[in-house]
Amino acid sequence: MRPGWLDRIWPLLPVLAALAFTSVLLLLFKASPVVAFSAMLEGAFGSSERILNVIAFWIPLLLCAAGLLITFQAGLWNIGIEGQIILGSIGATWVALSLELAAPLQITLEILAAMAGGALWAGIAGWLKTRGGVHEIFGGLALNNLAIILTNYLISGPWQPPEGGSFRGTVPFGEHALLPLFDGSRFSPLALILAGTAFSIVMIALRNSTWGLKLKALGRNSRSAFLLGVSSNREAVLAMMFCGALAGLGGAVRVLSWFDSLRQSISGGIGYLALLVVMLAAYRVLWVPFVAFFFSAVLNGAIVLQLRTQLHSSLGDILTGVMVLFVLLLGDPIRLRGLRRAKDDG
Amino acid sequence: MDNGQLIAVLASILLQASPLIIAVCGETLTERAGIVNLSLDGTMLLSAMTGFVAAHLTDNLMLGFAAGAAVGAFFALIVAFSSIQLKQSQVATGFVLTLLGDSLSAFLGQEYTRLPGPSVPHFAIPILKDIPILGPIIFNQDGLVYFAILLIFATSWWLFRSRPGLELRSAGERPEAAFARGVNVRRLRYLYTVIGGALVGIAGAAYSLDVKIGWSEGHTRGLGWIALAIVIFGGWSPVRGAIGALLFGATKAAATVLQRAFPEVSVVAFNALPWLLMIGVLLLVSNKIVGRLLVNAPPALKRPLQRMLQVAPPAALGTELKNE
Amino acid sequence: MRVELQNIRKHFGEVRANDDISLIFEPGKIYGLLGENGAGKSTLMKILSGFQKPDGGKIILDGKARRFDSPADALAAGVGMLYQEPLDMPPFLVLENYLLGQRRGFAVNARQAAKDLRELGKKYGFDIQPEEHIRDLSLGERQQLELLRLLAGGAQLLILDEPTTGISTEQKVLLFDSMRKLAKDEGKTLILVSHKLDEVQDLCSQVFVLRKGKLVGEAKLPCPNELLVNLMFEKLPPRRERASREQKQVALELKDAVVATPRLELQPLNLTVYAGEVFGLAGLEGSGQEILLKACAGLLPIRSGSMQLGHQPLDQLDYHAARAGGISYMAAGRVEEGLVAGLTLTEHMALVDQEAGFFVDWAGSRARTKERVQHFQVVGTSESTVEQLSGGNQQRFLFAMLPSSLKLILLEHPTRGLDIRSTDWIWQQLDERRKDGTAILFISADLDEVVERSDRIAVFSGGRMSRVVDAAKTNAEELGHLIGGEQ
Numbered sequence A: 001m002r003p004g005w006l007d008r009i010w011p012l013l014p015v016l017a018a019l020a021f022t023s024v025l026l027l028l029f030k031a032s033p034v035v036a037f038s039a040m041l042e043g044a045f046g047s048s049e050r051i052l053n054v055i056a057f058w059i060p061l062l063l064c065a066a067g068l069l070i071t072f073q074a075g076l077w078n079i080g081i082e083g084q085i086i087l088g089s090i091g092a093t094w095v096a097l098s099l100e101l102a103a104p105l106q107i108t109l110e111i112l113a114a115m116a117g118g119a120l121w122a123g124i125a126g127w128l129k130t131r132g133g134v135h136e137i138f139g140g141l142a143l144n145n146l147a148i149i150l151t152n153y154l155i156s157g158p159w160q161p162p163e164g165g166s167f168r169g170t171v172p173f174g175e176h177a178l179l180p181l182f183d184g185s186r187f188s189p190l191a192l193i194l195a196g197t198a199f200s201i202v203m204i205a206l207r208n209s210t211w212g213l214k215l216k217a218l219g220r221n222s223r224s225a226f227l228l229g230v231s232s233n234r235e236a237v238l239a240m241m242f243c244g245a246l247a248g249l250g251g252a253v254r255v256l257s258w259f260d261s262l263r264q265s266i267s268g269g270i271g272y273l274a275l276l277v278v279m280l281a282a283y284r285v286l287w288v289p290f291v292a293f294f295f296s297a298v299l300n301g302a303i304v305l306q307l308r309t310q311l312h313s314s315l316g317d318i319l320t321g322v323m324v325l326f327v328l329l330l331g332d333p334i335r336l337r338g339l340r341r342a343k344d345d346g
Numbered sequence B: 001m002d003n004g005q006l007i008a009v010l011a012s013i014l015l016q017a018s019p020l021i022i023a024v025c026g027e028t029l030t031e032r033a034g035i036v037n038l039s040l041d042g043t044m045l046l047s048a049m050t051g052f053v054a055a056h057l058t059d060n061l062m063l064g065f066a067a068g069a070a071v072g073a074f075f076a077l078i079v080a081f082s083s084i085q086l087k088q089s090q091v092a093t094g095f096v097l098t099l100l101g102d103s104l105s106a107f108l109g110q111e112y113t114r115l116p117g118p119s120v121p122h123f124a125i126p127i128l129k130d131i132p133i134l135g136p137i138i139f140n141q142d143g144l145v146y147f148a149i150l151l152i153f154a155t156s157w158w159l160f161r162s163r164p165g166l167e168l169r170s171a172g173e174r175p176e177a178a179f180a181r182g183v184n185v186r187r188l189r190y191l192y193t194v195i196g197g198a199l200v201g202i203a204g205a206a207y208s209l210d211v212k213i214g215w216s217e218g219h220t221r222g223l224g225w226i227a228l229a230i231v232i233f234g235g236w237s238p239v240r241g242a243i244g245a246l247l248f249g250a251t252k253a254a255a256t257v258l259q260r261a262f263p264e265v266s267v268v269a270f271n272a273l274p275w276l277l278m279i280g281v282l283l284l285v286s287n288k289i290v291g292r293l294l295v296n297a298p299p300a301l302k303r304p305l306q307r308m309l310q311v312a313p314p315a316a317l318g319t320e321l322k323n324e
Numbered sequence C: 001m002r003v004e005l006q007n008i009r010k011h012f013g014e015v016r017a018n019d020d021i022s023l024i025f026e027p028g029k030i031y032g033l034l035g036e037n038g039a040g041k042s043t044l045m046k047i048l049s050g051f052q053k054p055d056g057g058k059i060i061l062d063g064k065a066r067r068f069d070s071p072a073d074a075l076a077a078g079v080g081m082l083y084q085e086p087l088d089m090p091p092f093l094v095l096e097n098y099l100l101g102q103r104r105g106f107a108v109n110a111r112q113a114a115k116d117l118r119e120l121g122k123k124y125g126f127d128i129q130p131e132e133h134i135r136d137l138s139l140g141e142r143q144q145l146e147l148l149r150l151l152a153g154g155a156q157l158l159i160l161d162e163p164t165t166g167i168s169t170e171q172k173v174l175l176f177d178s179m180r181k182l183a184k185d186e187g188k189t190l191i192l193v194s195h196k197l198d199e200v201q202d203l204c205s206q207v208f209v210l211r212k213g214k215l216v217g218e219a220k221l222p223c224p225n226e227l228l229v230n231l232m233f234e235k236l237p238p239r240r241e242r243a244s245r246e247q248k249q250v251a252l253e254l255k256d257a258v259v260a261t262p263r264l265e266l267q268p269l270n271l272t273v274y275a276g277e278v279f280g281l282a283g284l285e286g287s288g289q290e291i292l293l294k295a296c297a298g299l300l301p302i303r304s305g306s307m308q309l310g311h312q313p314l315d316q317l318d319y320h321a322a323r324a325g326g327i328s329y330m331a332a333g334r335v336e337e338g339l340v341a342g343l344t345l346t347e348h349m350a351l352v353d354q355e356a357g358f359f360v361d362w363a364g365s366r367a368r369t370k371e372r373v374q375h376f377q378v379v380g381t382s383e384s385t386v387e388q389l390s391g392g393n394q395q396r397f398l399f400a401m402l403p404s405s406l407k408l409i410l411l412e413h414p415t416r417g418l419d420i421r422s423t424d425w426i427w428q429q430l431d432e433r434r435k436d437g438t439a440i441l442f443i444s445a446d447l448d449e450v451v452e453r454s455d456r457i458a459v460f461s462g463g464r465m466s467r468v469v470d471a472a473k474t475n476a477e478e479l480g481h482l483i484g485g486e487q
């Protein structure tokens, strides 16, 4: 038997292993891990502006992860969440470019359009799965790529800025169309309130609502759930659309506060990152905000690292990815113990 | 278009499809044994990068392919270990590796983008290349294409005609029954996951060393997913999968031709084609659609329709062996 | 081969599936192994055949202690087991299925192997077609193949776990004949695990009885059935006579209804089921009776013709509307189709709560679960997950979840795999329902059960429904002929 203290620090092992792995990579490129990690740390928390950046990046990530908790509960792999963020951005941009209203009304409409856009894209993936028998991973993936292509088309076509054909983005939106920002940063308190509300709703839905229970049954055994009276197709599509709406809201936050216009690669990989967040949190609701915050810090740190050392910013993605991988491989001492027992037997 | 041009187009389709065929054969082997290696997209990116860098540094083509294969085998080994030994979700591990392969290839390959390197030499097979029509299409190619073609028949024979193939399929269909007959399901699953992964790695290297020579970030992005979809479309059969890969190549070639013919249509429409196609073919072979078709089809058409469209995954795909 | 089991122990958590069991099987004889559900019969046989490892104890074959790492190991030592659901490869060809696991040669010599297989079949009176797909065979034929495979593998001891569920009368006769032949002419040892006492009496010369993981008795056969029942159950409630049907109100009516799946299209159906009636459907699995049941449940569309529940047309009904309209459907697979593994009993109750609002009423659901668990004598608590329940208790819990007033209950194999006590209990529950005017339409592979429990019966064969026969005026033999396709 393993002594108790080892069990207690066990969850740290994947984190340490991931840090060790990235250190080796840094050494390969003749960069000092100490310098690099402290640059990242400073990049994330070095100034109040940077901390606000981390929070601003955290908000859409949290929204997406909250939505994914719902789809995972229903046993669905919503890989299409990237595309849902993008469609949210497109929805918000559409309202921002085509209407001129008073700020509160304008922003409300933008957000609603964004949520509708995300829900639509998710709904298509759900419909392909339930009606067409196309696994949501493949449907979602194709829709992600189609969403990227659609963005490129829009910003190089109909929504191209007047000054010319760059592939970069639309014109910046007017002040009234953007979310009110905190002290010149990219952080919008309104977005934080929205994300907090969304997360609470998800938490309640999962714990105490009939819908959450239905999704749980659906995720474990869709056939039995159907026979017990759950309209499995409808609930699956609804779960997808719910997640899509939150992802769309995240997309709105991206265009209306992080940026000020629709850009290429607007989602910034937040959708995939959110999938990693939920996996690292091992589908435990309360862990999700913390893990998401941590990931946000890592990625923001990596951007500063790139500016400092010219090292590719994908180091941040590597660090998060490796961490989740090590959690899958090492995170559960019980499984590993089972492994050892199997070896003793053989 | 005259005959000569047509033959050139067909030959180029075959060349373009070759890496995809190799990856599809590899993943078909893996899935037939009951494991989904979802990491194909990341695996191919990382092996394309590694393969190119290894060949570039050593100036040795074979080492490039070997490095690609090693990367593929290693990623596959992780998938196999986590699912067979730790009973983790194969989708979860595969997905993480997909992302990781992508970001690792970007990071590790950052100093090797857009550099020259060795590439697979052209090699026409004497005598065979002179067969009318087929000769110039199939036998006036390079070694990679021949490898891909041989691989189709080799995997197909192995799966459906050999005794080890029988055991391989049994591990994917009903591992408990296979176990009861003395098949070492776990070992087989390890073996074919790793072999399949190595083939996927070779496919990745084939892009950077032959089809789209060189390395840049995101070099093969998306193709791994296409390969996974083709495995389904191919009904987990190498021959059908190869046909799928060729059809995919043909559609892309057709898109290029059309794009030239209709320059006023936005390039976007053509970029969207592979993904629309992916959804389309998966719909076509899905049980829901095929079932509906079959019930309503005239009796004479039922059999051929069923044979053509109905595909069934290995029954135990993605599940673990329960022997206690 | 003389087989001796010494002090076999196997625990699953708290459950002592096998608790210090010692037994001896002599060559040339057929043994019966009896016991209620969960007594530990299958566990003991799986240990003997190498599918599971014992926690303690010894297996001694002809005086030599053996340890098996796998079923293949056991077969090499001469022990073969036939499972109730044959452990074969449905998508494979008969020939491939036969070849799998035989270690000889790299490439397959299909022609020679096919010839061998056919000849082996002939020897035991089985007609084998090597080029067919396993999935197209009947359960009985698949069983024959498994038997041949074990014999070809050199089995000296053959274990058959509930082999007669779901096979035709002819196949059963054929099976029993070959079993007798194997014991008498070839000196093999056979063990029959079964809940059907008549079969055991007919075939075996000696029985062992297990209860709660312990060996509680043995008997030389033939002996009175009561003696066996008393050994198996500590006490058995007396069977109640069931009342005959009185009402003449139509509950379900089908007129020229056509139902089809991609595999099978039923001949147009005409059928009337009355309120309070028990209507039995017999037939080999896959002959169309399941399709009829699914159509009545709203799981398959009716393509032409009509269906009525009382006076209400049901043609375009979907499953959930049918449920709301008072039709309940219970599928054969309890944990696959009916219960959700991982969910507790309380969660199940909350899920089927028809008055549920947006929020789950956890307290109310828990109270209701406790009350039902007690009333339906489910061994388990409100916080047990369903996969922790034994098969009989899972079936009880499914009944506990049924709404209180129903017009029609559709049942697929309601008592499959259950022992006499649970079977009786289930039919008592159904009898209670009948009194309230609920009609019951059920499928069973057990012809005796169909004859005994139904008011009227129809038999399916190859997608066609026979004439309807009165249960009081028929017997299992007549049904057997109807199953064979006679009119």
Ligand SMILES: Nc1ncnc2c1ncn2[C@@H]1O[C@H](COP(=O)(O)OP(=O)(O)OP(=O)(O)O)[C@@H](O)[C@H]1O
Pocket: B324, C012, C015, C016, C017, C035, C036, C037, C038, C039, C040, C041, C042, C043, C044, C389, C390, C391, C417, C419
């Ligand atoms: N794999 C397992 N995990 C946990 N418990 C098990 C397992 N297999 C059997 N059991 C438990 O062990 C006990 C004996 O089961 P077993 O299947 O041997 O009974 P049985 O006599 O064959 O019953 P039946 O007549 O229903 O087939 C039961 O309580 C069962 O729930």
Ligand SMILES: [Mg+2]
Pocket: C041, C042, C043
């Ligand atoms: Mg049993």
